[in-house]
Amino acid sequence: MTNEQDVTLSIPRALYDRLKARAEGTEFHSVAEYVVFVLEEVAKDDDSKSMDSEDEEKVKDNLRALGYI
Numbered sequence: 001m002t003n004e005q006d007v008t009l010s011i012p013r014a015l016y017d018r019l020k021a022r023a024e025g026t027e028f029h030s031v032a033e034y035v036v037f038v039l040e041e042v043a044k045d046d047d048s049k050s051m052d053s054e055d056e057e058k059v060k061d062n063l064r065a066l067g068y069i
Contacts, residue, residue, distance in 0.1 A: 019034060
């Protein structure tokens with residue numbers, strides 16, 4: 001997974017341990033692979049975050065069912 005373009009980041013050990021626990025039993029082979037996936041999801045372009053009206057209605061229905069609206 002590493003290459004000359006990779007950068008090393010430091011995170012607190014407690015966070016690493018939580019991420020490791022979340023990644024176990026998934027398709028991710030390492031904590032680094034899991035973290036890269038999560039960061040890529042967070043850093044996606046705003047266009048990919050927009051919802052269509054159907055998605056928005058599903059969210060509203062879920063919020064109504066939970067009593068938030």
